[in-house]
Amino acid sequence: xxxxxxxxxxxxxxxxxxxxxxxxxxxxxxxxxxxxxxxxxxxxxxxxxxxxxxxxxxxxxxxxxxxxxxxxxxxxxxxxxxxxxxxxxxxxxxxxxxxxxxxxxxxxxxxx
Amino acid sequence: xxxxxxxxxxxxxxxxxxxxxxxxxxxxxxxxxxxxxxxxxxxxxxxxxxxxxxxxxxxxxxxxxxxxxxxxxxxxxxxxxxxxxxxxxxxxxxxxxxxxxxxxxxxxxxxxxx
Numbered sequence: 001x002x003x004x005x006x007x008x009x010x011x012x013x014x015x016x017x018x019x020x021x022x023x024x025x026x027x028x029x030x031x032x033x034x035x036x037x038x039x040x041x042x043x044x045x046x047x048x049x050x051x052x053x054x055x056x057x058x059x060x061x062x063x064x065x066x067x068x069x070x071x072x073x074x075x076x077x078x079x080x081x082x083x084x085x086x087x088x089x090x091x092x093x094x095x096x097x098x099x100x101x102x103x104x105x106x107x108x109x110x111x112x
Numbered sequence: 113x114x115x116x117x118x119x120x121x122x123x124x125x126x127x128x129x130x131x132x133x134x135x136x137x138x139x140x141x142x143x144x145x146x147x148x149x150x151x152x153x154x155x156x157x158x159x160x161x162x163x164x165x166x167x168x169x170x171x172x173x174x175x176x177x178x179x180x181x182x183x184x185x186x187x188x189x190x191x192x193x194x195x196x197x198x199x200x201x202x203x204x205x206x207x208x209x210x211x212x213x214x215x216x217x218x219x220x221x222x223x224x225x226x
Binding site for chain 1 (some may be wrong): 116143145147152153154155156157160162170202204206208213214215216217218219220
């Protein structure tokens with residue numbers, strides 16, 4: 001079974017700080033690595049994604065760093081805001097399949 | 113605005129009941145998915161469908177079945193509900209993957225089996 005391991009399970013960051021969430025995968029045949037953001041009472045929504053031929057992707061305050069040799073990727077949230085408080089899921093898209101494999105989720109709380 | 117709509121936000125059912133969770137998408141997506149979300153376990157795939165009347169088992173299909181008679185509608189069926197099926201259920205849809213495809217999720221159905 002393909003797996004994506006995510007850490008930490010929960011994270012508390014002060015407003016203005018940097019939030020870092022890490023994921024690692026065990027199968028080399030993944031084509032796409034998205035991050036999903038879920039607010040309470042809502043379904044997850046795509047936040048940012050990266051392909052394995054790119055080492056970094058930045059969109060506003062959100063950055064994905066990708067280390068292909070280590071099979072790891074991480075989400076950095078710069079200048080974290082209380083509105084960023086949510087659950088974050090990393091995911092990977094296996095080559096040749098039609099489904100995403102999700103990590104276990106990180107509950108982020110940004111304190112005012 | 114793209115939409116995936118789940119018929120119920122909250123459901124309470126009794127053990128042994130047959131339960132239907134309905135999902136409708138308006139994006140003409142070929143792929144539809146049912147996930148189960150539990151704290152500490154993330155999103156686990158129950159079943160997915162890549163075309164009408166086509167279905168494939170996900171990682172945790174036991175105790176569940178699905179139906180897709182029309183492209184826009186994907187139903188999850190709990191044949192005989194049990195307390196360990198108390199959970200948040202999320203439906204999603206997407207275009208066929210060419211390696212990169214966004215999944216759109218509904219708001220979820222929180223099912224409690226008593």
